[in-house]
Amino acid sequence: MSLSGKGAITGIGETVYARGSTRPALDLQIEASLKAIEDAGLSPRDIDGVIPIGITGAPAEEFIHNFGIEDLKFSAVNPIGGASGIASVQTALSLIDSGVCNHVLIPAGRNTSIGAKAGARIHTMPQFHYVTEFELPLGAVSPAQLYAPMARRHMELFGTTSLQFAQVAIAMRAHAVLHDNAVMKKPMTVEDHQNSRMITDPYRLFDCSLESDGGAALVVSSAERARDMKQPRVQVIGIAEGHPDSPSSITQRHDMTKLGLSKAAPRAFAQAGIKPDDIDVAEIYDCFTYQVICQIEDMGFCKKGEGGPFVENGRLQLGGALPTNTHGGLLSQAHMLGMNHIVELVRQLRGQGGRTQVAGAEVGLATGYGDLGDGSIAIMARA
Amino acid sequence: MTAEKKPVPHETELSKPYWDAARQGVLKIQKCSNCGTVRHYPQLVCVECYSREYGWTETSGKSTLHSWTIAHHAFHAAFRDELPYILATVDLEEGPRALGRLVGIEAQDLKIGLPLRYSFVSDENGTPILTFHPAG
Ligand SMILES: [Zn+2]
Numbered sequence: 145m146s147l148s149g150k151g152a153i154t155g156i157g158e159t160v161y162a163r164g165s166t167r168p169a170l171d172l173q174i175e176a177s178l179k180a181i182e183d184a185g186l187s188p189r190d191i192d193g194v195i196p197i198g199i200t201g202a203p204a205e206e207f208i209h210n211f212g213i214e215d216l217k218f219s220a221v222n223p224i225g226g227a228s229g230i231a232s233v234q235t236a237l238s239l240i241d242s243g244v245c246n247h248v249l250i251p252a253g254r255n256t257s258i259g260a261k262a263g264a265r266i267h268t269m270p271q272f273h274y275v276t277e278f279e280l281p282l283g284a285v286s287p288a289q290l291y292a293p294m295a296r297r298h299m300e301l302f303g304t305t306s307l308q309f310a311q312v313a314i315a316m317r318a319h320a321v322l323h324d325n326a327v328m329k330k331p332m333t334v335e336d337h338q339n340s341r342m343i344t345d346p347y348r349l350f351d352c353s354l355e356s357d358g359g360a361a362l363v364v365s366s367a368e369r370a371r372d373m374k375q376p377r378v379q380v381i382g383i384a385e386g387h388p389d390s391p392s393s394i395t396q397r398h399d400m401t402k403l404g405l406s407k408a409a410p411r412a413f414a415q416a417g418i419k420p421d422d423i424d425v426a427e428i429y430d431c432f433t434y435q436v437i438c439q440i441e442d443m444g445f446c447k448k449g450e451g452g453p454f455v456e457n458g459r460l461q462l463g464g465a466l467p468t469n470t471h472g473g474l475l476s477q478a479h480m481l482g483m484n485h486i487v488e489l490v491r492q493l494r495g496q497g498g499r500t501q502v503a504g505a506e507v508g509l510a511t512g513y514g515d516l517g518d519g520s521i522a523i524m525a526r527a
Numbered sequence: 528m529t530a531e532k533k534p535v536p537h538e539t540e541l542s543k544p545y546w547d548a549a550r551q552g553v554l555k556i557q558k559c560s561n562c563g564t565v566r567h568y569p570q571l572v573c574v575e576c577y578s579r580e581y582g583w584t585e586t587s588g589k590s591t592l593h594s595w596t597i598a599h600h601a602f603h604a605a606f607r608d609e610l611p612y613i614l615a616t617v618d619l620e621e622g623p624r625a626l627g628r629l630v631g632i633e634a635q636d637l638k639i640g641l642p643l644r645y646s647f648v649s650d651e652n653g654t655p656i657l658t659f660h661p662a663g
Contacts, residue, residue, distance in 0.1 A: 267534070274568045276534075276536075276537070277536045277537060277538075277539075277542060277568075278536065278568055278626065279614075279626050280534045280536075281533060281534055281535065281536050281650070281654050281656065282614060282626060282627060282628055282656060282657070283533075283598060283603070283606040283609065283612060283614065283628070284614050284626060285534075285602035285603045285606070286602040288600075288602075289596055289598055289602065289614060292596035293593075293594035293595060293596050293614070293616045294594070296594045296595055296596060297593065297594035297616075297639070300594070300638070300639050301639070341599070341600075342597075342599040342600075343599060343600045344596045344597065344598045344599060344600060345596055345597035345598075345599065345611075345634070346596075347596075393568060394616075395616050395624050395625070395626045396567065396568065396623060396624050400593075400594065400616075
C-alpha cells in the first residue's frame with residue numbers, strides 16, 4: 145500500500161518572479177492558481193480541495209470566494225515551511241486516492257518586499273519557540289545563523305569546503321541565466337562566490353537564497369483522470385515527509401549533519417522502486433548551498449560526508465551526471481518556498497524545460513526543506 | 528540606527544527557573560524526578576519515562592565546542608555594534624547542549640572538542656547572556 149502511481153501533477157502555474165513587487169500576496173496566489181488550473185485544462189470551479197502553502201498563504205475561503213467554488217470538500221495547511229509544498233502534494237494524493245477530492249489546488253505566493261523578512265518572520269512561529277526564547281537574545285536571529293553551525297560541523301568532520309559550496313552556487317546561477325523566469329541573470333564564477341561578503345561564517349552572501357516576490361501553484365489529480373487531461377502525464381511515484389530529531393532545536397539535535405529528509409528519502413525511493421542512480425533531474429531545496437550537499441547525502445546519492453566532492457566537476461550542471469535546479473533554485477531563480485522546484489520538475493518531465501531542458505528526462509525528484517530541518521521528497525515520472 | 532533594543536526572552540512558567548538561575552550566574556537544566564534523565568531546553572515531560580515530575584540541577588560547567596558560526600551581518604540592528612561575534616553550539620558534560628556566545632578566542636583557533644567554561648553576562652535589557660570562554 146502506498147501512494148505510488150495514484151496521482152499526477154496535472155497543472156502548474158507561476159507568476160513572474162521579482163523583487164520589489166507592489167502586488168499583495170493574495171493577488172500573486174490567484175494569478176498562479178488560475179494559470180495552473182488553465183494549464184490542467186480545468187475550470188476554477190472544478191477545484192474541490194485547497195491546501196495553501198506557508199504563513200503567507202491565503203485561507204481556502206479566499207479561493208471559494210474568488211473562484212466561485214460551490215462545494216469545497218477539503219482544506220488544511222501543512223506548517224513545515226519549505227517542506228510544505230511536497231508535504232501538501234502527499235496530502236492531496238491521499239485525498240484523491242481515498243475519493244475525498246478530484247482536483248486539489250496547492251497555491252503559494254508571497255511579497256517579501258511589503259511583508260516581513262525571514263529573520264523577523266520565524267520568531268512569530270510556534271515551531272521556533274525554543275530558538276526565540278533561548279537563542280534569539282544571543283544574536284541568533286536569522287535562519288542563516290541557525291543553520292550555519294550544521295554546515296560548519298560538516299566541514300570540520302568531513303573536510304567539506306567553501307569552494308565546494310561555490311560549486312553549488314555557480315551551478316544554480318548557470319541555470320538561472322538560461323531560464324526565462326529567474327531573478328538573478330548575471331553569471332557567477334567561483335571567484336565571485338569567494339569574494340562575496342561573509343554573512344555568517346561559513347555562509348557568504350552567495351551561499352544564501354533570495355528573498356523574492358511571486359506566486360506558484362499546482363493542481364493534483366488522480367493518475368487515471370490525468371491520462372485524459374491536457375498535459376503529458378507526470379505521475380508521482382514516490383512521496384514522503386520526514387521530521388528531524390529534535391525538530392525545534394538544531395542546537396540539541398544528536399546528529400546535526402542529518403535532516404528530516406534522511407528519514408523520508410528511503411521511504412520515497414522504496415515506493416518508487418528506483419535508486420538515486422536512476423534520477424535524471426533533481427530539484428533540491430537550496431535555501432543555502434550546504435543544504436544541497438547535505439540533502440544529496442541524506443538521499444543516498446553518496447555517503448554522509450562525501451557530498452562536498454560529489455558536487456565538484458560540474459556534476460550538478462546541465463550536462464553533468466545529476467543536473468540540479470534547472471530553474472536556478474532558491475539561490476538564483478527565486479525563493480518561492482520550494483513550490484518553484486515542483487513546478488520545474490513537472491516542466492522538465494513534460495519536456496517543456498526550454499533552454500534548461502535535460503535531454504530525455506523521464507524520472508526526477510524534488511525536495512523540500514522547512515523550518516529547522518523538516519524534509520520532504522517527491523519522485524515523479526513521465527508516464 | 529541602534530535605538531532598536533535587543534529582543535528580550537519571553538520567560539514562561541516552565542522556563543522561569545532557568546532564567547532565575549541564569550541571573551545568579553548559574554546554568555541549570557531540568558532533571559527528571561523519576562528516572563534522573565537530564566534535558567535542555569525545558570520541556571513538560573521526560574522523553575525516557577514520561578514522568579511530568581522534574582527538578583532543576585546545576586551543570587558542572589565542563590563543556591566542549593560542538594560547532595559554531597561567526598556572525599558578520601546584523602540581521603537585527605541591536606547586534607550591529609558587536610560584529611563579528613561567535614555563536615557557539617556547546618556540549619555540556621551532562622549531555623544536553625547549549626547555544627551561547629564564545630569570547631576570548633581567535634577564529635583560527637576554533638575546533639570541535641575545544642574545552643570551555645561559561646559565565647553569564649548581562650545585556651542592555653538585563654538578560655543574562657550565556658557566554659563561553661576557552662577553559663585553558
Ligand atoms: Zn524520566
